[in-house]
Amino acid sequence: MTNIVRSTCPYCGVGCGVEAHTTDSGSVEISGDKRHPANFGRLCVKGAALGETLGLEGRLLHPEINGERVEWNLALDETAARLQAIIDQFGPKAVAFYASGQLLTEDYYAANKLMKGFIGAGNIDTNSRLCMSSAVVGYKRAFGADFVPCSYEDLEQTDLVVLAGSNAAWAHPVLYQRLVQAKQQRPQMKVVVIDPRRTATCEIADLHLALRPGSDAALFVGLLNILSSSQVDNTFDGQTAALEIAANWTLEKTADFCQLDSVDVQTFWQWFAQANRAMTLYTMGINQSASGSDKCNAIINVHLASGKIGRPGCGPFSLTGQPNAMGGREVGGLANQLACHMSFDAADIARLGRFWGSERIAETPGLMAVELFEAVGRGEVKAVWIMGTNPLVSLPDSSRVAQALANCPLVIVSDVARETDTLRYATVKFPALAWGEKNGTVTNSERRISRQRAFLPAPGEARADWWMVAQIAQRLGYRQAFNWQHPQQIFSEHAALSGYQNNGTRAFDISVLANLSREQYDALEPVCWPIAAEEPSLFRSWRPDGKFQLVPVEPCLPQAVADHVYPLILNTGRIRDQWHTMTRTGRVPRLLQHITMPFLEIHPRDAIRYGVTNKGLVRVASRQGGMVARVLVSDNQRPGSVFVPMHWSQQFARRGLINALVAGVCDPHSGQPESKQTAVRIQRWQPAWQGEIFARAEIDFAPEIQWWRQSSSGVQHFLCAADSNVQAWVETLVSGRGWQLQTACGDGEFNHFLAWHKGELQLACYAAKSWPEINSVAVLAAFQQAPTSSAERYLLLAGKAPTAQEEAGATVCSCFGVGEKTILAAIASGCRSVAMLGEKLRCGTCCGSCIPELKTLLK
Structure with missing residues (x-):
């Protein structure tokens, strides 16, 4: 018997619906949910491979303190006691939470409520700070609210799509394929890609503007100058100052600043000005900048000025990078906002205090991600709880982050993985639920709330993040405010807060969902907010004066400047x-x-x-x-x-x-x-050698060897390079183990080694002056079933497969495992189009992400 559970993908902000098909035997298959309006059944290769991530290998399954496994009650009691001691001695601002767009809205809400509502400091921030915080500032300055005024349906109705700083073909594949389909159905639709690199996204571009890195704002400020002569309606705050700056950005100045051909710039401007409907899709290439907020407002300015906003097929559309970056923004997960789109003004602080029944509401914004870990490094923050993220890898200046965590008295990490770069510095480790085990909601890029439902039991002692937060809160003395038993109760509280004394003054309002029963919550269908408002009048200004704002933007280049040392x-x-x-x-x-x-x-x-x-x-x-x-x-x-x-x-x-x-x-x-x-x-x-190494057990690499881990079931597999003597290193590895070493070398050009023990392959090493060409599939197969004949062993020593096996080459289509050599052979045999390759090999027929590479091979 097969049970089907509808859930939501845990990767990017597209928010694709998935179906988990579980059988009585425990097997799970993942497919796209054809009823979900974000993807209508389509999945990218990462989403399609979700079923392969569900094993418990490498999972953190039990609480630990100082590297020792402990019971949950002891872990919670000890953690709460340490937090309280730090608060008592140094004040609430000595404590910080660092959350993640991987958390569910219910987890986020609980963490934000504890920190800002009861500990009484603003020090909760999130890794969404690294991807979408500039977009938030842009929307709030222009509209008075963090409101994305677009939906995916607009892609089918627009005349012009501008992709700025977005390689959507790789970062948001399902949405990109929706755009590809829209262009196929309406060939007159224009696509402009603004990116220093030519990426896979450019495959459908009618115009690619490969501008100077970081110069994006000038394109839109110059466009505002062009629009000002005919299309600007005199209803905007800040209009005079914005247009005065824009007047200086002529075609020649803009083209020179962006290092683009003036004809291409003019073409882009003409297309935008003449299009009845236009959309600009933007993400990290715009946001991750020292002037990212201004770039976002430069984009929003041209949509406001031209009236290409607030109607079908129009608007500035920031694509979120994570599955619940939007949900984190809704609950106040960023350090400079309060819950449900409230801010740090006296009225909102008082309102939130009344709703939560707390007199300890944070009165000032907290530390944002980068400055938070700088404060940890200075010793000002003495306890940090990191939830579902890996800041030692994702934050800039990683070595400084590592040093900060190494010196922090209390580092709490709740995660699903047993080993991450950040967990190395954890004083306390809490085992969290993973995707497939969690139960709650997420919000995607188009403001659509979807359910993430559990279809697997909680393994070991793993628990939901909201549960951990609630347990700590209760031990800190706030039992009544955190006495939830189910995520539905948290969602209902969150929804009620969104409408509390709102009266249409805040964009985020899902209060009609506040009274859902548990059964209704479990059955909740995907829904866009604000739910109380009626389409299509969702888009308006939430600023006190009721007006939109044109933000004056003076384009500038990045702070990073090439010189003779770093060119x-x-x-x-x-x-x-x-x-x-x-x-x-x-x-x-x-x-x-x-x-x-x-x-x-x-x-x-x-x-x-x-x-x-x-x-x-x-x-x-x-x-x-x-x-x-x-x-x-x-x-x-x-x-x-x-x-x-x-x-x-x-x-x-x-x-x-x-x-x-x-x-x-x-x-x-x-x-x-x-x-x-x-x-x-x-x-x-140019190292002395480079190559591939396979081993049945974990390998102890010498410090001078560079290695890159490859994922292989049951076998340790690495690419390696070093300036040392590879033979001496292999002999050291084998020494004293009683293994039989089989070797082959070629005048110093290559060295191959196989180590055997009782007929089983223990180690295979293929090293050469340049990357050796070997059949990795055949080597991995030999660890499962060792070759028996001498001829087969010599073939294996050469890195070759038995004659019946063919090397597929570098993988191009990950969905179906189709390699470059296989594709080239199909082209040589007569496949002359992507469609013909798909019909013969299936490549390009699933998520479509490999189609640009298929086209390159066809050329």
Whole structure:
């Protein structure tokens, strides 16, 4: 018998609905929910692979204090006592919470209520600060509320889509495929991509503006200047100042500032001005800047000025990066806001105090993410509770964050993984529920609230985050205010607060859901807020004067400046098959087959200048730190700029942490770090050897060996490189174990090793001066079933498979595991289009993320 539970994907802010099909035997299959309006059944490769992340290997399943397992009551009693002692001695501002867009709204609400409502300090912030806080500032300055005035349906109704600082094809694949389909159905619709890099998103672009990194604001300020002559309605606050600045940004000045052809700039401006309906989709490339808030307002300004807002197919649409970044904003999870879109003014503080029955409401904003950990480093914050996130990897200047946590008297971490970079510094470890075990709600980019439902039992002693918060709150003396027994009770309180003394003055209002029974809550269908308002009149100003505001924006370049010591500008971002710090996706073998290790994308001209070659290794350094990556030479990159993905942690690489290079420079309004621009230098590294290593047991690597972990079931698998003697190292590994070592070498060009014990393969190492070409599938298979004949063992020693097996090559389609060599063979046999490849190999027929690469191979 199969039981089907409808839930929501735990990855990006698209908020796709999923169905979990569980059987009596315990097996689980994941598919898209065809009834969910965010995705109508479509999933990206990460969502489709969710079923492969549900195992308990590597899970944190029991509470620990100082590395020792303890019972829950002792863990909670001891933690509460330590928190209370710090509050008593140093005050409430010595305590901080750092939450995550991975938390459910109910978890977030509980944490925010405890910190701001009863501990009495504003010191709760979230990793959403790193992705969406500039967008929040932009909306609040323009509209008076954090209100996204768009929906996904607008994509089917617009005439022009502008993607600014967004590689949606990889970061929001399902939404991107919806845009692809809309353009196929309405070919007259124009698509403009504004990005220094040529990414997979550019495949559908009618115009790609590969502008100077960080110069985006000038494009929109100059566009406002063009619009001012004919389209600006005189109803906006700030209009005079905004237009005075814009008047200076002529076509020539804008093109020069952005380092673009003036014809292309003019084309973009004409398309926007002439389009009846236009949308601008933007994300990290806009937000992660020292002037990100101003960039957001520059975008909003042109939509307000042209009237392309508040009607179907129009508006500035910030795409959230996490499944519940929006929900965290709703409950007040950012340090500079109170719950339910209330602020730190006297009336809101008093209102919240009345609702919660507390006289300890925080009266001033707390510390934002980067400054919070700086305060930890200075010793001003003496206790920090980190919930469901990995700041040691995701925050800028990672080494300083590590130093801060190492010296913090009390570090509480609630997480699902047993090992993360951050957990190394935890005094207290709380085992949290993972996706599939959690029960609550999330809100996606278009303000749609969806249910995340549990379909798996809680493993070990794992508990919901809201439960942990409530238990600590009760031990701090606040039992009555935190006496919840089920997430429905928390949601009802949250919904009631959204309508409390609101009377239409706050955008966020879901109070009609406050009286849902538990059964109704369990059955809740996806719904957009504000629910009390009637379509299509949702969009209006929530500012006291009732007017929208044009925010004066003076374009400026990033604070990071290239010089003769650090001559390149580094851009960081996401890749197609990985998610954040890889604690979930990094353990799925097929999701590490497309891109196996950190890479540095560089323009061919720069590659020649700095002496690096495609697939070679390179050391990257900034004023903050360094890392090692594999080179990808590509004319998709601008000269003078390089790109490195942000996912690899110390769990998956030695010296792969890109945020160790990024400075903690932040937007003064939003506190969002400038993660997109860092001045760096690169140096070619030609190690003595590089290769692949497989082992049945964990490997003890010598300090000088660089390694990158590959996910493989039952086998330790690494890519490696070093300047040391590989044979000496392998012999040390094997020494004293009684293993039989089989070797092959070729005049110093390569060294291959197999170690056997009682007929079973224990170790396989393939090293060479350049990356060796081996059949990894065949090597992994040998650990499951060892070859019996001498001929097969010699083939394995050579890194080859038996003749019946074919090497598929580097994975292109992760959904169906289709490799580059297989695709090229199909092209050679007559497949001349993406459709023909899909019909023969299935590649490109699921999430569609591999289609740009298929087109490249076809060319």
